[in-house]
Amino acid sequence: MLGIVIVYYNQPQLIRQTIKLLAEDESIPEHRIVVVDNNSDLPCPRDLASTTVKIHRASINGGYAFAVNTGIEYLLETTPTEIDTILVATHEVLFAPNCVSELYTALQFLPSHCVVGPAMHEGHLDGPIWSFGGYFTRAGRALHSSVDEGSATVPAAWIDGAAMMFSLESWRQVGGLDEGYFLYFEEIDFCQRLASIGGTVSCIGSARAAQSMGDQTxxxxxxxxxxxxxxxxxxxxxxxxxxxxxxxxxxxxxxxxxxxxxxxxxxxxxxxxxxxxxx
Missing domain, CATH: 1.10.8 (Helicase, Ruva Protein; domain 3)
Structure with missing residues (x-):
């Protein structure tokens, strides 16, 4: 079963849209969703909860990696059916139809300890590409590839944490995401740790999603x-x-x-x- 962890903080209208798009996509395999509210001043709306969507409000704002790890642990504690695959998303991501199922299918045909993510559009699904996977410059800068490779599966150094999928076993193998980062670099570190045990990272061009880029601190x-x-x-x-x-x-x-x-x-x-x- 697929477990979906959505990291939420202070954006009730955006999380509604994300949940709505996931609910409307009938191609998504059997799944459970947990929205981890990082102790927001504007809490995640409780009316979003359903048989497939649970809302877990954390007692602290522990950052992105904390929310991801907490969400996975919550799913394992509350879901009777065995979860074997994890999709992580942030509250503002817009998934195109079939995006999640394309990621899920691609992951099944890849070796162990792999990470996959969609091609990310800027702002909306018909916007320009801003990330077709990540790479490093010679100076060590972590940048997004903005070249649209169509429906191809393209190797990458890392996948943006706004939307990435991996196996539960991979998460366990490397001890989850490193919560020391709080924000920025934790998904890059996670991809690097999986690569260090033989995993690969790929952007799945047939899977599309959108996100508005924010400023970095x-x-x-x-x-x-x-x-x-x-x-x-x-x-x-x-x-x-x-x-x-x-x-x-x-x-x-x-x-x-x-x-x-x-x-x-x-x-x-x-x-x-x-x-x-x-x-």
Whole structure:
């Protein structure tokens, strides 16, 4: 059975649309949905609950990875039928008809520990492509491919966490998503950890979804980027990434450099703690 975890925070109208599109898609295999409300000021509407949709309100806002892990654990505790596949989505994602079933079918034919995701359109389903999977530049920047590859299945370095599917066994094998990130890089880290045990990452071009891109917080981006690259990249790549992102921020958003510096300090502290007090 397919378990669907939707991460929700403060957007009651958007979650209604996401649930509506999922409910109208009769091609989706047998499934259960849990909406994890990250302790929102504007709670997830209770009238969305049904026999297939459960709402779980967390006592804290623990971030994206916390909500995903909590949602999967909730599904396992409350669903009598065995769940073997997980779809993760955020509250504003619009799934095209057959998107979920295309992802589900593709995953069944891939080796163990794989992650798949849809081609993502900007804003609405007839908008331009903004992500056909993710890749890394030579400077270590994590970017989205915006080239529309049609219905092809395209290898990627990572899949955007707005919509990704994987097996329950894969999630268990790597110990879930790393909740230390809170926001940004946790899906990239998850894809990297699955790749480290032989998994692959693919964008399924026949599966389409849409999302409006949001702005990133420099503080968390720098904090998490430093930890991610310390964990997975060569030290030269880490330093190159810091330099490239700093220059880009100075040029485009000079007023936010102080936030980035604070994030960099937090990232270095995280690395120091992970290494037992030494950099």
């Amino acid at each position: 420099p503080r968390l981006k720098f904090r998490n980027g430093i930890y991610y690259h310390w964990r997975w990249s060569r030290r030269r790549t880490l330093l190159t990434w810091i330099a490239a992102e700093t220059v880009r921020l100075i040029i485009r958003h000079p007023s936010r450099v102080a936030q980035a510096l604070d994030g960099a300090r937090l990232g270095l502290d995280w690395v120091k703690n992970a290494k037992g007090g030494q950099l």
